[in-house]
Amino acid sequence: MALIRHPEQARALDSVGWDVTIRQARAAGLLARLYGLLTARGLLDAVPEAPRRHLHEADVVARKHARDVRWEVVCIRRALAGVVDRVLLLKGAAYLLADLAPARGRVFNDIDILVPREMLQDVENALQIGGWVFGKLDPADNEYYRRWMHQIPPMTHVARQTAVDVHHTLVPLTARPRLDPQSLRDSARPVPGEAAIDVLAPEDMVLHSAVHLFNEGEFGRGLRDLCDLDLLLRHFAAALGFWERLAARAVALDLTRPLFYLLRHAARLLETPVPAELLASPLGRPAAPVLALMDALLGQALRPSHASCRDGMTGVALFLLYVRSHYLRMPLRLLLPHLLRKAYTRRFQDE
Amino acid sequence: MSGIAPGPGRWRPAAGLLWRSFDDELVVYDDRSGDTHRLTPRSAAVFLALQPRDPMIETGTLDAEVIDGLARLGLVEPE
Amino acid sequence: MILSSIPGGEVARRLRGDGLSLRLGPFTAAIRSPIASVAEGIAALYADNETLEEPGFRDFHLSVDASGGLRRWVRRQCRFDFDGASPFKPLPVAHALPILEWGLNWCIASNAHRYLIIHAAAIERGGRVAILPGEPGAGKSTLCAGLVGSGGWRLLSDELSLIDMATGRFIPLARPISLKKESIEIIRGFVPDAVLSRETHDTTKGRVALVKATADSVRRAGETAAAGWIIFPRFVPGAPPILERQSKAAAFIELATNAFNYSIHGKRGFTVVADVVETCECYRFTYCSLDDAVQVFASLALTR
Numbered sequence: 001m002a003l004i005r006h007p008e009q010a011r012a013l014d015s016v017g018w019d020v021t022i023r024q025a026r027a028a029g030l031l032a033r034l035y036g037l038l039t040a041r042g043l044l045d046a047v048p049e050a051p052r053r054h055l056h057e058a059d060v061v062a063r064k065h066a067r068d069v070r071w072e073v074v075c076i077r078r079a080l081a082g083v084v085d086r087v088l089l090l091k092g093a094a095y096l097l098a099d100l101a102p103a104r105g106r107v108f109n110d111i112d113i114l115v116p117r118e119m120l121q122d123v124e125n126a127l128q129i130g131g132w133v134f135g136k137l138d139p140a141d142n143e144y145y146r147r148w149m150h151q152i153p154p155m156t157h158v159a160r161q162t163a164v165d166v167h168h169t170l171v172p173l174t175a176r177p178r179l180d181p182q183s184l185r186d187s188a189r190p191v192p193g194e195a196a197i198d199v200l201a202p203e204d205m206v207l208h209s210a211v212h213l214f215n216e217g218e219f220g221r222g223l224r225d226l227c228d229l230d231l232l233l234r235h236f237a238a239a240l241g242f243w244e245r246l247a248a249r250a251v252a253l254d255l256t257r258p259l260f261y262l263l264r265h266a267a268r269l270l271e272t273p274v275p276a277e278l279l280a281s282p283l284g285r286p287a288a289p290v291l292a293l294m295d296a297l298l299g300q301a302l303r304p305s306h307a308s309c310r311d312g313m314t315g316v317a318l319f320l321l322y323v324r325s326h327y328l329r330m331p332l333r334l335l336l337p338h339l340l341r342k343a344y345t346r347r348f349q350d351e
Numbered sequence: 352m353s354g355i356a357p358g359p360g361r362w363r364p365a366a367g368l369l370w371r372s373f374d375d376e377l378v379v380y381d382d383r384s385g386d387t388h389r390l391t392p393r394s395a396a397v398f399l400a401l402q403p404r405d406p407m408i409e410t411g412t413l414d415a416e417v418i419d420g421l422a423r424l425g426l427v428e429p430e
Numbered sequence: 431m432i433l434s435s436i437p438g439g440e441v442a443r444r445l446r447g448d449g450l451s452l453r454l455g456p457f458t459a460a461i462r463s464p465i466a467s468v469a470e471g472i473a474a475l476y477a478d479n480e481t482l483e484e485p486g487f488r489d490f491h492l493s494v495d496a497s498g499g500l501r502r503w504v505r506r507q508c509r510f511d512f513d514g515a516s517p518f519k520p521l522p523v524a525h526a527l528p529i530l531e532w533g534l535n536w537c538i539a540s541n542a543h544r545y546l547i548i549h550a551a552a553i554e555r556g557g558r559v560a561i562l563p564g565e566p567g568a569g570k571s572t573l574c575a576g577l578v579g580s581g582g583w584r585l586l587s588d589e590l591s592l593i594d595m596a597t598g599r600f601i602p603l604a605r606p607i608s609l610k611k612e613s614i615e616i617i618r619g620f621v622p623d624a625v626l627s628r629e630t631h632d633t634t635k636g637r638v639a640l641v642k643a644t645a646d647s648v649r650r651a652g653e654t655a656a657a658g659w660i661i662f663p664r665f666v667p668g669a670p671p672i673l674e675r676q677s678k679a680a681a682f683i684e685l686a687t688n689a690f691n692y693s694i695h696g697k698r699g700f701t702v703v704a705d706v707v708e709t710c711e712c713y714r715f716t717y718c719s720l721d722d723a724v725q726v727f728a729s730l731a732l733t734r
Contacts, residue, residue, distance in 0.1 A: 057542065
């Protein structure tokens, strides 16, 4: 995966090297990203024809995906006209509409929007009228979402089979960092050229993605998410004073810990140009033994999920991170019954 | 996607469309939604009448029922 | 090298080891499997295919592994894998060979977007391709196997018609034809020299057998061809052969609906399908006997 960091190494790869690269990039969901990087540096012609086709095919899919997302956003905006004045997009859809670097070659499965909590019921109703429905959800899961989560259960459009996640804040209600979603909405920015579409301010966007990556236990594609963040940081860092604003905002929102992990691992794995003084600062740094453990776990989890670079540790590391991220979200008294129930239903379904 | 009132007025084809005639039928591709539509000869005739916009054509004189259908598919929009 | 020139033991050894690399039409695949029925099936069905002897890039790395239960001979299952992804749940190990074939179809259909990929048979004669899309049960594969085996047509593909997005030409795949139920006996009778795999019973599609692509089709897998006809076949017991014109706009919609990746290609996909439909004569074809079909298709071939 050194190629993501140093695309110019493409020139040195032989046919066997490309064989491994394409397989790893496919497993990590990074084929289209690689296509974008190589194209941007004029290196695509250095790729032999057979692997180049796979890169190109991934780009075809990514562009189709971008069209779908744009259309879906139009449909959501139309459905919510009259309920909310503006639609605030999060994550993948925000990157895409705001034309930010991580959108290039990124495929994601749902559109995330942030609405005021007091508008939830109206938004839900309007989406249902527009053809979005809740999937099959047992009452306990529904209850779990409604009471503890930062979003309502995902809704899927009956005809297009596209999913929308309606958030009312960025972290679960039980999570230890609590934050005020109103301040996020207040700093949101309009998307140029799009009617009534907003995205989070740059610092908030980075912090949200960091929370999502390091607190939510979805590490299957962790490396890809970290690459997204790397691109975001490089992009935003071009603006004067970005790093200072980022650090200040993390303090204001009580998100210094995820920011610490993000900067540390982005700098380590992807050579993200984080200012040295920020890396060395005590901001969000955990105690030394915790830090050593997390370094080991995250180092494992952030590898591409392909057999050629997976060893016995990765499964354990992923499991521990899954547990850790639940612990961050829920008080312990809630955590154990939930995990037990999850394990039980899973086993039941297997039989 | 309702809310587009049918009836007389001036209409224009929506942006981002590709189409191809086969005999007197038409297949239209809408790049925004990704949908592909097959238009019957009656609809095809109306759709094509709106195409190279002749400012002298008062589109209100065209088949209103068809225009309503095309508008519902998102293939024509009011000017 | 041609696979048939490699001893069966060596084929099985490669499948158990680093993988057997084969050229499959425009693709290369490295296949691994420790299962004996897979080795036997590949040796028979891909006998005329070229192997790749040097290490290097392969389009697809696939495997069908046996996952033993506690007691290996009870409920042994197999699992298809394409770089960590699989479209199927584990299935009985006896289904390994058809699973490999279906898995390979899935790899191509979900990745090879350098082509417009239509779920249809494609056969060629005189440089023109007849595209045969078909609902399950329409008799597409039987018709295809009959016309290729005894009708003078060349097999491009039974399941996946590949149209080059850049040139609009049809690309041969020349892989085995998958037959179901009574079609197996019909083809055994109609094409006496057909090479068939062992039958697999009780698959999700019932009883299936695979027919080897003719040596001529495999040898000419590098020869592309132009679109000629779009023919929607329908098998109706006792019916006389009827070929009737089909509206081109309707054929367009059916072709696009049967394409795995039409929507992925957006505008370009529309243009490629429109060009193919424009060039083609479009028909519905009702038939009940392969003898009739061979005749109708032969006279069709003379018209272009």
